[in-house]
Amino acid sequence: MNSTEKKWWKEAVVYQIYPRSFMDSNGDGIGDLKGIIEKIPYLKELGVNVVWLSPIYQSPNDDNGYDISDYRRIMDEFGTMDDFQQLLMLCHEAGIRLVMDLVVNHTSDEHAWFVESRKDRTNPYRDYYIWRDPADGKAPNNWGSCFGGSAWQFDEQTGQYYLHFFSKKQPDLNWENENVRNAVYDMMKWWLDKGVDGFRMDVISLISKDQEFKDGEPELTGYSSFNVCANGPRVHEFLQEMRRKVLSKYDLLTVGECTGGTLEEAKKYASSDEKELNMAFQFEHVTLDADTNNKWGLKPLNLVKLKEIMTKWQVGLEGKAWNSLFWCNHDQPRMVSRLGNDREYREISAKMLATCLHMMQGTPYVYQGEELAMTNMPFQDLSEFRDLDSINGYHEMVEVKKLMTSEEMLTSLRKKSRDNSRTPMQWDDSTNAGFSTGTPWIKVNPNYTEINAREQLQRPDSVFHYYQKLIQLRKQHEIIVYGKYELLDGTNPDVYAYTRALDNEKLLIVCNFTSKELDYPIPEMYKDGSCLISNYPDNTIGNKLRPYEAYVLHIEL
Numbered sequence: 343m344n345s346t347e348k349k350w351w352k353e354a355v356v357y358q359i360y361p362r363s364f365m366d367s368n369g370d371g372i373g374d375l376k377g378i379i380e381k382i383p384y385l386k387e388l389g390v391n392v393v394w395l396s397p398i399y400q401s402p403n404d405d406n407g408y409d410i411s412d413y414r415r416i417m418d419e420f421g422t423m424d425d426f427q428q429l430l431m432l433c434h435e436a437g438i439r440l441v442m443d444l445v446v447n448h449t450s451d452e453h454a455w456f457v458e459s460r461k462d463r464t465n466p467y468r469d470y471y472i473w474r475d476p477a478d479g480k481a482p483n484n485w486g487s488c489f490g491g492s493a494w495q496f497d498e499q500t501g502q503y504y505l506h507f508f509s510k511k512q513p514d515l516n517w518e519n520e521n522v523r524n525a526v527y528d529m530m531k532w533w534l535d536k537g538v539d540g541f542r543m544d545v546i547s548l549i550s551k552d553q554e555f556k557d558g559e560p561e562l563t564g565y566s567s568f569n570v571c572a573n574g575p576r577v578h579e580f581l582q583e584m585r586r587k588v589l590s591k592y593d594l595l596t597v598g599e600c601t602g603g604t605l606e607e608a609k610k611y612a613s614s615d616e617k618e619l620n621m622a623f624q625f626e627h628v629t630l631d632a633d634t635n636n637k638w639g640l641k642p643l644n645l646v647k648l649k650e651i652m653t654k655w656q657v658g659l660e661g662k663a664w665n666s667l668f669w670c671n672h673d674q675p676r677m678v679s680r681l682g683n684d685r686e687y688r689e690i691s692a693k694m695l696a697t698c699l700h701m702m703q704g705t706p707y708v709y710q711g712e713e714l715a716m717t718n719m720p721f722q723d724l725s726e727f728r729d730l731d732s733i734n735g736y737h738e739m740v741e742v743k744k745l746m747t748s749e750e751m752l753t754s755l756r757k758k759s760r761d762n763s764r765t766p767m768q769w770d771d772s773t774n775a776g777f778s779t780g781t782p783w784i785k786v787n788p789n790y791t792e793i794n795a796r797e798q799l800q801r802p803d804s805v806f807h808y809y810q811k812l813i814q815l816r817k818q819h820e821i822i823v824y825g826k827y828e829l830l831d832g833t834n835p836d837v838y839a840y841t842r843a844l845d846n847e848k849l850l851i852v853c854n855f856t857s858k859e860l861d862y863p864i865p866e867m868y869k870d871g872s873c874l875i876s877n878y879p880d881n882t883i884g885n886k887l888r889p890y891e892a893y894v895l896h897i898e899l
């Protein structure tokens with residue numbers, strides 16, 4: 343088997359929904375399942391064939407559903423199990439498969455397992471989590487939480503620390519314990535038997551902790567990165583067990599969020615011999631604009647580096663494993679503000695970025711609002727943020743460790759905070775962008791009067807229709823799915839150009855990443871090619887690239 347072996351999930355385009363911010367059907371300011379149901383026709387119009395739902399399970403919402411207190415119940419604010427069954431049925435009727443978020447590196451501290459676990463040291467659930475004695479009256483080691491501070495929380499009641507790589511309300515499960523693994527597998531089967539079509543597995547690369555619990559390399563904050571545990575000693579064994587016991591019994595889309603994942607590791611996680619998952623999310627391309635020592639430190643993007651990294655993954659996995667393609671998700675700022683130009687070239691640059699990504703090999707993921715070129719939010723002050731990572735980050739960097747000034751941190755948050763992508767979906771130009779008749783749980787971006795779905799659905803040259811076309815092209819041309827990738831002009835600092843090849847067909851993709859006009863002659867071989875798509879309205883292409891221009895030429899040899 344190799345990566346050109348045909349599979350439905352390689353040919354799919356996935357749309358990610360962050361339910362809290364997608365559509366509110368009952369005016370409480372919070373998106374919900376009935377709201378998603380209302381918008382199925384919109385998803386159908388866009389042409390996506392898979393929806394990935396960020397978590398909808400029962401949760402006290404310390405981390406917006408990524409802290410689950412009951413895996414078999416729907417969060418009250420989102421609706422009921424009946425709503426879910428209906429959503430699933432209607433998606434299937436519309437030809438859309440539904441993929442759930444699987445958050446099993448940790449649970450909420452309000453999950454029944456943890457409530458039991460923390461009661462006493464001999465409780466049968468004690469070993470469902472990771473408890474350690476203090477070392478010299480302090481935390482067992484220097485591991486840091488992804489959301490700031492130590493990854494260890496002292497629990498008075500039993501005099502031990504428990505591990506939490508995320509907030510202290512998200513204790514890490516102990517995957518060494520077979521009972522934990524079996525309980526997770528049972529829960530997965532329970533959802534699969536309802537008919538869901540797969541899982542996006544939250545921070546799955548972190549589940550196996552090195553049992554020596556050694557200190558890691560400290561970062562600026564003095565703690566080591568939560569990534570010390572990425573790709574731990576038994577992670578592949580656990581995923582192979584999960585595949586054997588659960589996944590192999592169904593026809594699914596599975597994608598692992600592999601934070602800290604390297605190419606060598608990804609070849610195992612997403613290997614074409616189907617031992618573990620279908621594909622992995624890697625993050626190298628979205629960490630290029632951060633300081634390696636401080637995630638809140640800003641660094642300008644270097645296109646040559648970006649090309650190098652994308653190419654490493656395209657070429658490295660060819661024939662061996664399968665890529666997932668994304669610029670955006672609920673943890674990343676908006677792509678057009680980050681990599682494009684969210685002012686005068688907003689639409690053109692968003693289309694360019696979409697072209698650049700969607701013509702690569704792998705399964706593309708579109709995050710809600712990306713198809714409208716929604717932008718980062720003009721946050722004014724800290725009180726407007728809802729994300730605990732942003733808020734904790736501010737306290738740690740500005741107040742506790744005093745590593746950044748308040749202004750520096752706010753500048754960083756405006757560029758990087760996860761809340762940039764969590765503002766409500768902009769449906770139309772009515773109050774609250776048509777998202778809710780109540781008060782939204784997080785502010786609506788004031789640019790909704792200009793940037794919204796209704797306006798774009800009416801206008802043939804909108805970003806929405808451009809995405810629709812990219813998705814159509816992928817359905818029409820096998821080369822877009824399966825063709826082999828090759829980078830051109832790797833050292834060009836302004837243009838990202840590459841080719842794809844399949845049998846006697848070739849594609850040339852050229853993208854100007856700058857607001858400058860550039861000389862870029864069409865390579866001889868492609869001069870008579872047909873243009874599959876381009877992002878300037880007149881549809882002509884030539885030997886000069888206009889600001890953020892992108893085009894795709896197709897030839898048959």
Ligand code: GLC
Pocket residue numbers: 405408409445508544545599672673
């Ligand atoms: C993943 C999720 C993120 C969440 C974290 C903890 O990275 O994408 O939103 O905060 O895991 O579950």
Ligand code: CA
Pocket residue numbers: 366367368369370371372373374419
């Ligand atoms: Ca609601």
